[in-house]
Amino acid sequence: MNDPRPHIAVLGAGPAGMASALGLLKAGHDVVIYERYPRARAAGNILNLWPPPIKALQEMGVDTEDLGAPCHATFRNAKGRVRADVQIPQDVVERYGGGFIGMLRPDLYSRMLEAIPKGVLQTDRHLTGIHDHGDGVTLTFDDGAVVETPVLIGADGIDSMVRRHLWGDTPKRAHNLHIIGGYTFDTSVVAEPNEVVLTHNRTVQGSYTSIRSQGRDGYQWWVLEAWPDDRPAPTDLHAHATELAAGFPGPLSALLAATPRENLQRWPIRDLRPLKHWSKGRITLAGDAAHATSPYAAYGAGMSICDGYFIGQVLAGVDLGDTAAVTQALVDYETPRIPHTTEQVQSAYVLGQVFHHAPAPLRPLRDFVLDHTPLLQRQMGERNPRDIVAQLDEMGTGIVAAR
Ligand SMILES: Cc1cc2nc3c(=O)[nH]c(=O)nc-3n(C[C@H](O)[C@H](O)[C@H](O)COP(=O)(O)OP(=O)(O)OC[C@H]3O[C@@H](n4cnc5c(N)ncnc54)[C@H](O)[C@@H]3O)c2cc1C
Numbered sequence: 001m002n003d004p005r006p007h008i009a010v011l012g013a014g015p016a017g018m019a020s021a022l023g024l025l026k027a028g029h030d031v032v033i034y035e036r037y038p039r040a041r042a043a044g045n046i047l048n049l050w051p052p053p054i055k056a057l058q059e060m061g062v063d064t065e066d067l068g069a070p071c072h073a074t075f076r077n078a079k080g081r082v083r084a085d086v087q088i089p090q091d092v093v094e095r096y097g098g099g100f101i102g103m104l105r106p107d108l109y110s111r112m113l114e115a116i117p118k119g120v121l122q123t124d125r126h127l128t129g130i131h132d133h134g135d136g137v138t139l140t141f142d143d144g145a146v147v148e149t150p151v152l153i154g155a156d157g158i159d160s161m162v163r164r165h166l167w168g169d170t171p172k173r174a175h176n177l178h179i180i181g182g183y184t185f186d187t188s189v190v191a192e193p194n195e196v197v198l199t200h201n202r203t204v205q206g207s208y209t210s211i212r213s214q215g216r217d218g219y220q221w222w223v224l225e226a227w228p229d230d231r232p233a234p235t236d237l238h239a240h241a242t243e244l245a246a247g248f249p250g251p252l253s254a255l256l257a258a259t260p261r262e263n264l265q266r267w268p269i270r271d272l273r274p275l276k277h278w279s280k281g282r283i284t285l286a287g288d289a290a291h292a293t294s295p296y297a298a299y300g301a302g303m304s305i306c307d308g309y310f311i312g313q314v315l316a317g318v319d320l321g322d323t324a325a326v327t328q329a330l331v332d333y334e335t336p337r338i339p340h341t342t343e344q345v346q347s348a349y350v351l352g353q354v355f356h357h358a359p360a361p362l363r364p365l366r367d368f369v370l371d372h373t374p375l376l377q378r379q380m381g382e383r384n385p386r387d388i389v390a391q392l393d394e395m396g397t398g399i400v401a402a403r
Helices: 015-026 051-059 090-096 105-115 161-167 237-245 252-257 300-315 323-356 360-372 375-395
Strands: 008-011 031-034 046-049 069-077 082-085 100-104 127-132 137-141 146-149 152-154 172-184 195-200 205-213 216-226 264-272 283-285
Touching: 008 015, 008 146, 015 031, 015 051, 015 105, 015 152, 015 300, 046 051, 046 105, 046 172, 046 300, 051 090, 051 300, 051 375, 069 205, 069 360, 069 375, 082 375, 090 375, 100 105, 127 161, 152 161, 161 283, 172 237, 172 323, 205 252, 216 237, 216 252, 216 323, 237 252, 237 264, 264 323, 283 323, 300 323, 300 375, 323 375, 360 375
Parallel strands: 008 031, 008 152, 069 195, 100 205, 152 283
Antiparallel strands: 046 100, 069 082, 069 100, 127 137, 137 146, 172 216, 172 264, 195 205, 205 216
């Protein structure tokens, strides 16, 4: 099958692919998303978004009204004492419906899919071959179909074939950590509403946050600990998570007890070492394909959505027949994005190591420092909000308005 309509090809219908398509549509280009599965499916349940992706979604025409619960975040020690208070400026909180928004991943997918015009998403399309011939890119699919596109955006996740095609194999980095998370709408559990509470004991992070899903209030929670990447998953996830949560202050254990088993999931934590470049010729990367990140950042999906916003910005008004202009636009996209995302990837990796892989004799010292110095407040309480405000500024006043 040959498709005569020149359209930008986006590979993958995750947050990065859907956002790239929406950003490019807003910029006035024709787009098709190719997804290998029969539908765009959310792999996972729990999710929080910072204000920059909310701004991006709004600009792309995604309805963010009541998408999640507006939350304020604190880091606490095992006795519940606050170590860092994440101080997102009030005007940002008011403008984007919260400093950190707690939601379920399928709700984000539904809202993004609602904004994507019919025909843009093609499912059951598994890309197998890529050839950039200068004037365009030829794509080959597993059913033998061949498609010509002026630009390919590889938003195909942590196992990206587009990344491999451009930059060769980059093995996944195992953090030797795993996270078990779940959610409940059981209203009998009493927990602080509209808070993200991130608590660390000597070896485990036990956290919970308010969520809203389709008009219902609830909570999501997670426990995170060191776990060798090659060790099989615990046989009874609920029992294992319950054991980890025991001893944490507040409602964590009660939330876990109120969580139906089908609302529980586990992920081993892996990322990709950051690349120096993402783009080559008429092809670039977005989302986890470009910057797979530990959930410690709680920003992988957020950065993926912002990638789509910036892709729209740089390609707005660009003549897709002009190879030099397209190549330059993709360089303009990655130039600020790579340092920003690299910092997030690396700091999420380091946080995981510090909280879960510190040698046992050093843990009391680490916790003394975190309890009695402003280190965590400076890093997570103040620097993180500054970065968020800087991102909002960098996004400017819109996708098209920027040019
Ligand atoms: C436990 C956990 C908690 C997290 N919490 C947060 C959080 O709170 N906040 C946050 O911002 N982020 C969070 N993240 C990170 C976030 O989930 C990811 O960064 C995000 O999903 C990446 O989106 P993506 O679109 O790049 O990739 P994906 O979601 O992996 O999507 C890639 C898509 O490409 C398709 N595809 C792949 N290969 C092909 C091919 N050859 N042909 C066609 N289609 C193809 C796949 O089927 C898939 O649909 C969390 C991650 C985990 C594991």
